[in-house]
Amino acid sequence: MFKLTLTDGREVQAAEGQTLFAALREAGIFVPTICGGKGFCGKCRVQILAPEGIAPTPEELKHFNQEELAAGWHLACRVAVSSDMSISLPGELKGIYLCKGTVTERELVAKDIMRVRLELAKPLDYLPGAFVMIDGPKMFGVSRAYSISTPESSKNAVEINVRLVPGGKLSTYIHEKLAIGEELTLTAPYSGYAELKDEGELLCVAGGSGVSPVMSLLRTLKESGFNRKVTFIYGANTAAELPYLGELLALQASEPNFTYLPAIATPPAEPQSYAFDTGFVTDVIAQRLTTTDNVAVYLCGSEGMIKAVTTALNVKGTPKSIFYDKFN
Ligand SMILES: Cc1cc2nc3c(=O)[nH]c(=O)nc-3n(C[C@H](O)[C@H](O)[C@H](O)COP(=O)(O)OP(=O)(O)OC[C@H]3O[C@@H](n4cnc5c(N)ncnc54)[C@H](O)[C@@H]3O)c2cc1C
Ligand code: FES
Known part of the structure; x- marks a missing residue:
């Protein structure tokens, strides 16, 4: 030894x-x-x-x-x-711990995105942008990362949003088999950004389950008075794939500092009760943003999306900083 x-x-x-x-x-x-x-x-x-x-x-x-x-x-x-x-x-x-989380709620918040609430056996301190590593059932022998969507004040329970990946071991298990009352083993918290709580303008761009860390940030800001300007551009293929639509529209209505810009690649044929752009998040950046100078940027999604968005942002100016979480 x-x-x-x-x-x-x-x-x-x-x-x-x-x-x-x-x-x-x-x-x-x-x-x-x-x-x-x-x-x-x-x-x-x-x-x-x-x-x-x-x-x-x-x-x-x-x-x-x-x-x-x-x-x-x-x-x-x-x-x-x-x-x-x-x-x-x-x-x-240094502060990462092993903990049990009991599933107390699960629901689809958009097509293929399952919200799961876990009551924790021990309180967890974390920052917006943090993720947990969840161990799959023993037969899979896998551990996967899922970003927390609850505000940092929620220490005894966290929520994650799991997108169904075709053929994916743990995401399929969570969508098809995970039961209320089931106990999961997790380690946490990983990552998290103190910078996301700075003052100054912030632009968040996400797709798919990349909504999770942005929800954690927005909910944390709401609890502390929403004292910074935040724009959230979210890209989906169809209207059915917009998670937390009601909550985000309500936040936009109540917080003058918050703007929500959903982009739908294949828009619905019928008129909708909310405003959206047709196309991709990069189209929204090209058409709606005047400059990215001095704007802090947080990107969350696939590697391809992060690359395309970074290119589109640089056309518009020089962001103050760019943080990103690649989900693949
Ligand atoms: C920092 C971070 C945060 C993340 N946060 C989130 C989040 O909040 N929400 C979320 O949904 N995801 C998140 N992810 C992604 C998540 O961790 C998983 O990668 C995702 O859920 C897929 O896991 P899985 O076990 O279902 O798929 P896997 O079993 O890992 O499979 C993934 C893909 O590989 C293919 N595949 C698997 N095995 C094989 C094989 N032998 N041969 C060929 N192809 C194969 C599958 O078909 C599938 O398409 C995050 C990732 C990172 C890195
Ligand atoms: S766990 Fe070591 S590189 Fe992925």
């Missing part, structure tokens, strides 16, 4: 050849794994302070630049332990 010493003083035992990821998890120290430890997602970053000079794997070469490699950054799922080690965890991972 080898000894892993963390910079906060904790010590963990690891067997020869065990991955750092597995050894840390066995000791109740959680690093995120979006890809199940296959080296694709790049989320399980840790810094190895000693020994120095561990050769990077091909996966690590894709996720770190030369400076990061020289500073000892590795993917915990790619490092097989072969000596004692000294390890530093990224700051945001």
Whole structure:
């Protein structure tokens, strides 16, 4: 056995050849794994302070630049332990806990998007933009990331919104089998953005279940007086795919600082009671925004959407900052 010493003083035992990821998890120290430890997602970053000079794997070469490699950054799922080690965890991972969540509500909030409410066994502190990792039933052996949609004041219960992915293991289970009263195992909170609570203008652009972190932010802002200008552009293929439409329209009616701009690619034939744009989120950016100068931007959705939106935003000016969460 080898000894892993963390910079906060904790010590963990690891067997020869065990991955750092597995050894840390066995000791109740959680690093995120979006890809199940296959080296694709790049989320399980840790810094190895000693020994120095561990050769990077091909996966690590894709996720770190030369400076990061020289500073000892590795993917915990790619490092097989072969000596004692000294390890530093990224700051945001230090408060992550393992917890049970009991399903108390589930409903479709739009076509293929299921809202799930989980009552937590222990209170959870998190920021807007945070996500939980939910373990699937044992037979799947998977753990998946789902963004929290509740405001940060909701510490004893969180909600997630799960989009049905055709052929997807956990999303199909959640849509077809998950029952009220069922207990799920989760680790949380990962990520979250203090910057999203800054003052100054903010533009959020999302599609699909990317609505979740934006709802967390909007609900948090509502509770604290909505003191910043926020525009939310949401893209859907059809009108049936607009989640939280009633809540977002009500928020727009009550908060002068909030504008909701839904974009529907295939608009309904009948007139609707709300305003929407026909096309994609990039069309809304091109047609409705005069400038993105000095605007903070938060993007949430697929890699393709994030790329297209970033290009469209840069045509309009120079955003103050761009945060994004890729859901794939
Ligand atoms: C930071 C972050 C936050 C996220 N937040 C959310 C959220 O709030 N809501 C949400 O719905 N999602 C979110 N996601 C995505 C989520 O974590 C899952 O990736 C998603 O639910 C799919 O998981 P799954 O188990 O259903 O699908 P998987 O089983 O992982 O399958 C995904 C796709 O791969 C295909 N596939 C699977 N196995 C194979 C195979 N052997 N060969 C070929 N194809 C295969 C499936 O058909 C499917 O199309 C987030 C992701 C990240 C990274
Ligand atoms: S868990 Fe995905 S890269 Fe390590």
